[in-house]
Amino acid sequence: MLPGRMMDFPLTLSHLMERARTFYPRSEIVSRNPDKSLHRYTYADFYARTCRLANALTRLGVKAGDRVATLSWNHYRHLEVYYGVPCMGAVVHTLNLRLHPNDLGYIARHAEDSVVVVDRSLLPLFEKFKDAVPSIRHVIVVPDAGPAPEGTLDYEALLAAESPDFDFPQLDENSASMLCYTSGTTGNPKGVLYSHRSTVLHALACCMTDVTGMREADAVMPVVPMFHAAAWGLAFDAVLTGAKLVLPGPHLDPPSLLDLMAAEKVTLAGGVPTIWIGILALLDQAPNKWDLSSMRSMLIGGSAAPPSLIEGFQQRHGLEVVHAWGMTEMSPVGTMAKVKGPLRQAAHEAKSSARASQGFALPFVETRVASDDGTLLPWDGETMGELEVRGPWVASSYFSDEGADRYTKDGWFKTGDVVTIDSHGYVRICDRSKDVIKSGGEWISSVALENALMAHPAVLEAAVFAGKHPKWDERPLAAVALKEGQQVTKEELTAHLAGQFAKMWLPDDYVFVPQVPRTSTGKFLKTKLREDYGDHLLKNPKADAAT
Numbered sequence: 001m002l003p004g005r006m007m008d009f010p011l012t013l014s015h016l017m018e019r020a021r022t023f024y025p026r027s028e029i030v031s032r033n034p035d036k037s038l039h040r041y042t043y044a045d046f047y048a049r050t051c052r053l054a055n056a057l058t059r060l061g062v063k064a065g066d067r068v069a070t071l072s073w074n075h076y077r078h079l080e081v082y083y084g085v086p087c088m089g090a091v092v093h094t095l096n097l098r099l100h101p102n103d104l105g106y107i108a109r110h111a112e113d114s115v116v117v118v119d120r121s122l123l124p125l126f127e128k129f130k131d132a133v134p135s136i137r138h139v140i141v142v143p144d145a146g147p148a149p150e151g152t153l154d155y156e157a158l159l160a161a162e163s164p165d166f167d168f169p170q171l172d173e174n175s176a177s178m179l180c181y182t183s184g185t186t187g188n189p190k191g192v193l194y195s196h197r198s199t200v201l202h203a204l205a206c207c208m209t210d211v212t213g214m215r216e217a218d219a220v221m222p223v224v225p226m227f228h229a230a231a232w233g234l235a236f237d238a239v240l241t242g243a244k245l246v247l248p249g250p251h252l253d254p255p256s257l258l259d260l261m262a263a264e265k266v267t268l269a270g271g272v273p274t275i276w277i278g279i280l281a282l283l284d285q286a287p288n289k290w291d292l293s294s295m296r297s298m299l300i301g302g303s304a305a306p307p308s309l310i311e312g313f314q315q316r317h318g319l320e321v322v323h324a325w326g327m328t329e330m331s332p333v334g335t336m337a338k339v340k341g342p343l344r345q346a347a348h349e350a351k352s353s354a355r356a357s358q359g360f361a362l363p364f365v366e367t368r369v370a371s372d373d374g375t376l377l378p379w380d381g382e383t384m385g386e387l388e389v390r391g392p393w394v395a396s397s398y399f400s401d402e403g404a405d406r407y408t409k410d411g412w413f414k415t416g417d418v419v420t421i422d423s424h425g426y427v428r429i430c431d432r433s434k435d436v437i438k439s440g441g442e443w444i445s446s447v448a449l450e451n452a453l454m455a456h457p458a459v460l461e462a463a464v465f466a467g468k469h470p471k472w473d474e475r476p477l478a479a480v481a482l483k484e485g486q487q488v489t490k491e492e493l494t495a496h497l498a499g500q501f502a503k504m505w506l507p508d509d510y511v512f513v514p515q516v517p518r519t520s521t522g523k524f525l526k527t528k529l530r531e532d533y534g535d536h537l538l539k540n541p542k543a544d545a546a547t
């Protein structure tokens with residue numbers, strides 16, 4: 001081999017931040033506070049405060065590789081932690097505030113978090129699991145809703161005491177930058193440890209014209225939380241390109257999102273289908289109320305976007321929706337549904353079908369379909385198999401080495417999604433190999449609920465499965481068979497579960513059956529349950545059940 005003679009320059013997040021300070025110091029970051037007032041500052045301010053944070057964390061003894069957790073909404077201080085922590089060589093660990101305290105305790109303990117940065121408004125949640133995490137040395141409170149209480153450190157006071165300069169170290173591009181946990185649909189949640197290199201490469205690919213096409217002139221609003229799959233990398237893409245960032249804070253209801261989009265002239269926004277379903281319904285009711293003429297692209301992913309949603313935005317409001325697929329294990333973006341080549345000239349139906357698909361792979365992501373025995377399947381748009389992927393921003397293993405069974409012998413990652421791929425490369429997700437329930441973009445494990453239900457003295461069998469829901473996409477339903485001579489009401493079952501699960505996990509309804517249907521090998525036959533009862537909530541939705 002004749003080696004190339006190019007510099008081995010590390011791909012690190014510090015470069016993104018330095019670049020933003022040098023070339024885009026006046027680009028804005030706008031955050032909405034819990035009281036709906038707006039906080040505005042520039043990339044130059046962001047850089048200086050991130051330096052102050054790095055100085056403060058150094059003074060608190062944070063070392064390379066230490067995990068600094070966040071329990072925060074999308075706002076500017078969360079962004080400072082997103083950069084300050086990895087750029088000083090430590091690892092930012094985003095905790096998902098929608099999880100049950102027991103799960104949060106497990107995850108923070110598993111990650112051995114040593115510092116937690118928590119919004120004042122989320123402190124009551126943190127209090128519920130902090131005792132489960134003996135590794136925590138410091139609690140830093142972001143004063144979003146009142147001052148930091150005694151025994152904690154005030155984020156603003158810490159920053160105020162520090163210098164706005166910090167000499168960020170030259171890091172190895174393969175060093176860890178961020179830790180995100182999967183939702184643990186089978187067994188416990190597993191950690192995915194991104195590197196500087198993987199995050200930078202992911203950002204470069206995502207900003208390509210035929211992916212998000214993000215650019216300096218954009219105003220980018222990640223509705224997708226920064227605590228779930230790194231907000232799809234949108235906060236990294238924005239700093240890379242110098243785009244304006246609009247961070248919505250805790251208010252994610254459709255009217256306040258629309259207010260913010262219109263006021264800040266948002267051009268690019270990303271969120272799960274549930275968010276967009278609510279927004280479309282409101283726009284349909286009041287088509288002229290909000291001026292969205294700046295909006296050029298709305299990204300949808302995290303669960304399947306219904307074609308009617310994509311078409312509805314396009315046809316009734318002239319708004320472009322781009323459907324994307326990804327996973328926490330993939331940083332997270334893997335495919336994007338841009339209409340390409342001959343399909344642009346094709347009939348409306350073919351174009352719509354491409355748009356409604358999960359899209360084709362980003363550069364450097366490779367996709368293939370395999371059967372259960374590992375045989376590779378054709379890209380004919382019909383043959384279903386498990387999607388396997390590889391690429392520089394796909395996890396090579398989990399933190400603490402669990403989950404080795406998710407990899408093939410030749411090093412591809414098994415996604416657990418059952419798909420077809422057509423001759424153009426468009427992936428279509430047909431089902432999940434696991435029976436996880438996705439409600440408003442969050443996962444609900446049917447097995448955990450079943451196990452708890454079956455621990456009730458009156459219950460013989462219980463199978464929890466997804467019911468379609470007009471607002472939340474899916475909600476859990478439970479089929480329950482009682483022990484002979486026993487009786488129990490739906491309310492009693494809910495009360496039994498309520499102490500163990502977050503409210504959004506509780507089934508919306510129960511059906512009492514003589515026996516749960518089974519497969520030939522004795523497993524619960526959930527496809528049959530979905531066939532029989534999957535539409536039940538569409539006729540009978542409980543609108544407030546998942547909040």
Ligand code: AMP
Nearest residue numbers: 301302303304324325326327328417429
């Ligand atoms: P998470 O790691 O929580 O982001 O979840 C990843 C999983 O969400 C994937 O394996 C898919 O099952 C599902 N998913 C993500 N995006 C889509 C999409 N556009 N359509 C259908 N399912 C999706």
